[in-house]
Amino acid sequence: MADNKKKNESVNLPAEEDDADYLTLEFDDGTQTECMILGVFDCEGKEYMALVPDGEGEDVYLYGYKENADETFELLDITSDEEFDRVAAEFDRLAIDE
Numbered sequence: 001m002a003d004n005k006k007k008n009e010s011v012n013l014p015a016e017e018d019d020a021d022y023l024t025l026e027f028d029d030g031t032q033t034e035c036m037i038l039g040v041f042d043c044e045g046k047e048y049m050a051l052v053p054d055g056e057g058e059d060v061y062l063y064g065y066k067e068n069a070d071e072t073f074e075l076l077d078i079t080s081d082e083e084f085d086r087v088a089a090e091f092d093r094l095a096i097d098e
Contacts, residue, residue: 025051025061025075040065043090049075050091062087 021037035051038060042048049065062084064076078084 023051025053035061041091041094043087048078048087048091060091062091 022034023037024032024034026032033053035053036056038050038052040047040049047065047067049063051061051063053059053061062078064078066074066076068074078087
């Protein structure tokens, strides 16, 4: 279910897509993708965000999530395969529970 990008403890899916929040990711090559935010979740004491590119499809991008003091947030790349595997497994578990 998870794409090798990034994922999200309490995956709160919007009741309807109209209620969903979106953000635009810009990649290193300059391309941009609008993503629907599935939610923020906890895995081993860290927060992660799950995103669906273009608001549809089966791919899910997972990123580390960090809130800043000024009410903004940062998405952080998951750089280790081991961390990504743990986060993806937690996301899959949470998605199944929903």
